[in-house]
Amino acid sequence: MSVEPFIGLSALLFTIGAVGVLVRRNAIVVFMCVELMLNACNLAFVTFARAHGNLDGQIAAFFVMVVAAAEVVVGLAIIVSIFRTRRSASVDDASLLKL
Amino acid sequence: MTSLSSVVLAATEHAEVVPVAADGVFSWVWLVVAIPAISAAILLIGDGAGDHGPLDRFGHLLGTAASIASFVVGLVAFVALLGRDAAERAITQDLWTWIQVGGFDVTMSVYYDQLAALFVLLITGVGSLIHVYSIGYMADDPRKRRFFGFLNLFIAAMLVLVLAGDYLVLFLGWEGVGLASYLLIGFWQEKRSAAVAAKKAFIVNRVGDLGLALGIMLMFAQFGTTNIHEVGLNVSNASQSVATALGLLLLLGACGKSAQVPLQSWLLDAMEGPTPVSALIHAATMVTAGVYLVVRSAAIYDLSEVARTAVMVVGTVTLLFGAWIGCAKDDIKKALAGSTMSQIGYMMLAAGLGPAGYAFAIFHLITHGFFKANMFLGAGSVMHGMNDDVNMRHYGALRKMMPVTFVTFAIGYLAIIGFPGFSGFFSKDKIIEAAFATNFWAGLAALIGAGVTAFYMTRVMILTFFGDKRWREGVHPHESPKIMTIPLIVLAALSIAGGALTFSSWISDWLAPVTGEEHHDLPVPAIVITAVIVLVVAVGVALAYVLFGRRDVPETAPQNVSVFTRAGRADLYGDAVNEALLMRPGQYLTRSLVYVDGSGIDGAVNGTAELVGDGARGLRRLQTGFVRTYAAEIFGGALVLVLALLAVNLA
Numbered sequence A: 001m002s003v004e005p006f007i008g009l010s011a012l013l014f015t016i017g018a019v020g021v022l023v024r025r026n027a028i029v030v031f032m033c034v035e036l037m038l039n040a041c042n043l044a045f046v047t048f049a050r051a052h053g054n055l056d057g058q059i060a061a062f063f064v065m066v067v068a069a070a071e072v073v074v075g076l077a078i079i080v081s082i083f084r085t086r087r088s089a090s091v092d093d094a095s096l097l098k099l
Numbered sequence B: 001m002t003s004l005s006s007v008v009l010a011a012t013e014h015a016e017v018v019p020v021a022a023d024g025v026f027s028w029v030w031l032v033v034a035i036p037a038i039s040a041a042i043l044l045i046g047d048g049a050g051d052h053g054p055l056d057r058f059g060h061l062l063g064t065a066a067s068i069a070s071f072v073v074g075l076v077a078f079v080a081l082l083g084r085d086a087a088e089r090a091i092t093q094d095l096w097t098w099i100q101v102g103g104f105d106v107t108m109s110v111y112y113d114q115l116a117a118l119f120v121l122l123i124t125g126v127g128s129l130i131h132v133y134s135i136g137y138m139a140d141d142p143r144k145r146r147f148f149g150f151l152n153l154f155i156a157a158m159l160v161l162v163l164a165g166d167y168l169v170l171f172l173g174w175e176g177v178g179l180a181s182y183l184l185i186g187f188w189q190e191k192r193s194a195a196v197a198a199k200k201a202f203i204v205n206r207v208g209d210l211g212l213a214l215g216i217m218l219m220f221a222q223f224g225t226t227n228i229h230e231v232g233l234n235v236s237n238a239s240q241s242v243a244t245a246l247g248l249l250l251l252l253g254a255c256g257k258s259a260q261v262p263l264q265s266w267l268l269d270a271m272e273g274p275t276p277v278s279a280l281i282h283a284a285t286m287v288t289a290g291v292y293l294v295v296r297s298a299a300i301y302d303l304s305e306v307a308r309t310a311v312m313v314v315g316t317v318t319l320l321f322g323a324w325i326g327c328a329k330d331d332i333k334k335a336l337a338g339s340t341m342s343q344i345g346y347m348m349l350a351a352g353l354g355p356a357g358y359a360f361a362i363f364h365l366i367t368h369g370f371f372k373a374n375m376f377l378g379a380g381s382v383m384h385g386m387n388d389d390v391n392m393r394h395y396g397a398l399r400k401m402m403p404v405t406f407v408t409f410a411i412g413y414l415a416i417i418g419f420p421g422f423s424g425f426f427s428k429d430k431i432i433e434a435a436f437a438t439n440f441w442a443g444l445a446a447l448i449g450a451g452v453t454a455f456y457m458t459r460v461m462i463l464t465f466f467g468d469k470r471w472r473e474g475v476h477p478h479e480s481p482k483i484m485t486i487p488l489i490v491l492a493a494l495s496i497a498g499g500a501l502t503f504s505s506w507i508s509d510w511l512a513p514v515t516g517e518e519h520h521d522l523p524v525p526a527i528v529i530t531a532v533i534v535l536v537v538a539v540g541v542a543l544a545y546v547l548f549g550r551r552d553v554p555e556t557a558p559q560n561v562s563v564f565t566r567a568g569r570a571d572l573y574g575d576a577v578n579e580a581l582l583m584r585p586g587q588y589l590t591r592s593l594v595y596v597d598g599s600g601i602d603g604a605v606n607g608t609a610e611l612v613g614d615g616a617r618g619l620r621r622l623q624t625g626f627v628r629t630y631a632a633e634i635f636g637g638a639l640v641l642v643l644a645l646l647a648v649n650l651a
Helices: A004-023 A027-052 A056-086 B004-016 B024-028 B031-045 B054-082 B114-137 B144-163 B167-185 B192-223 B228-235 B240-258 B265-272 B275-284 B286-296 B305-328 B332-352 B358-385 B403-417 B423-438 B440-465 B482-515 B526-549 B563-569 B571-620 B627-650
Strands: B091-101 B104-112
Touching: A004 A027, A004 B627, A027 A056, B024 B054, B024 B091, B031 B054, B031 B144, B054 B114, B054 B144, B091 B167, B104 B114, B104 B144, B104 B167, B114 B144, B114 B275, B114 B286, B114 B358, B114 B482, B144 B167, B144 B275, B144 B286, B167 B192, B167 B228, B167 B240, B167 B265, B167 B275, B167 B286, B192 B228, B192 B240, B192 B265, B228 B240, B240 B286, B240 B305, B240 B332, B265 B275, B265 B332, B265 B571, B275 B286, B275 B332, B275 B358, B286 B332, B286 B358, B305 B332, B305 B440, B305 B563, B305 B571, B332 B358, B332 B423, B332 B440, B358 B403, B358 B423, B358 B482, B403 B423, B403 B440, B403 B482, B403 B526, B423 B440, B423 B482, B423 B526, B440 B526, B563 B571
Parallel strands: none
Antiparallel strands: B091 B104
């Protein structure tokens, strides 16, 4: 089995995710791009686990999924509450973290 | 000059005094301090409710009663002391331990001996009379309760000073009288001149106090004790240079407190205070504390010829200096202040003569306390009748309007010029004789001073009580009330009778155990010197009569006067010298230090802070608050990290 196509796909997904985080303003989209990057990592983990024949990478992938699930809960809650107070889901509107 | 053997003799005489523990009456001597101190505390901090509380109405009576009670205790103790053997007249009582730090012990103790006894009587006696006088003088002052509180504070502090058994306790009293003097000079603080004069007195006194403080430190460093008696015992084993240094440092302290050259400039300005204050503090008692200090430290001065000579020179210079100023002033209080300086100069001169003069210094101090307090209170009585005008050119012909003031003032006048039979005659005569016996030039200066004294005091008499009326409009001179004239009468009586202290040399014998005793042979019989003094005094009086008594006195001071008069009016340029030598260079120094501090030290500190601040302000721009900027920074950082790892691995 050749790993290159899988790694290439993983890198592509990660890049799409990263660019999305940087250029999109909508918090939901940014959030989905973060998920995309996490899953790109998962793909790389399982690919290498398969190539090397041990389960470490698979376990790591499970951990990432668990963390991602938890993160979704917290993140969505934050986004919803920001939307409620500001009537906007744009990340640029929530720029209060400065003097 | 003093021979070596007599110096050693005098030193051993001091060593023979063995203080005995207080018993009977003497264990209550501390009351003389406690009574006025408690009264001062009550008057100054008690009953703050309103302006018309009982203390505001009757506080002056409490203050006066405290002073009189203190006098009674002092008198009882003095009578008891008279009944003791000469060997047992130095009495000490330890009250409590004031300071105990390692090997340094200061006991709050009362040291009551012949010298202290005389001072207690003078301070409380004259002090009580002046309290009584002040009841009349300050009757209309809304703050007289505070005035009497300060007076009591002064009495207490002065008694601490003279009853101290330890130089540090003496220093406590020394500072206390300085504080009281400051408070009372500036009593009418709403007058700018009074406030400034108070500050000046305080600051000039600090210079002298520095000398005394250094002297006490030197005693501790050398002998490990500041107890006056023990220092006296130890100093005879110390080197000559230590004794000289101690003598000069104590002299500096004495100069400040007693307004001696070069620290004389504050006394004339101190006349801004109420007249009873001038009489009590700046004539009769506090300003003589310097003389007391020198006499009390006789053991030190006996060992140092240099220090003694310095005291003598200071005294001689000041007695001429003060007399000169006294001749030129038109302000009656300032003329008397110049005279006070001059008379204290006499005392200092006598103290500088060593054991031959100590007793005479104290004798003159006591008689001066009587007649100068008398004259100051007389001046106050005159001012009272003249709407507080102090310019003698506005007086004249007051003898008929104020007969009691006139007669008592005249008695003081006869005493100060040394009219035969009056107290000043005996005391000044003794000093001039002793001065001639020791040093011809000092004696000559004292003799000339006696003539000048006669001159300016006659001038004061003529300008005030004789000649034509030169009163301002609306001034109706009148005699003062009895409460003011009775103290005058008592003091006038004392001015006459004070000379009795020297009959059959009582005061010399009385003080001999404290000060030592020494007799010099005069080159000529004493009666000749006395005759010469009387002659010189007569010339001074006659000169003043010719210049002032037989001419009209101009109502404004003439301006085209000799350079001597002009110098006298300007206090012999004492303030100018202080300004040029000390104040200006001091100001330049402080200004340059402020500049160095401001632009150098502060500049460095503030510059560093500003640099950090500016840097932080620049870095703050990086924190935009936009999530995406932070994300980009994280990605950038990760990218740099990955590239760096790759570069390391590939290399």
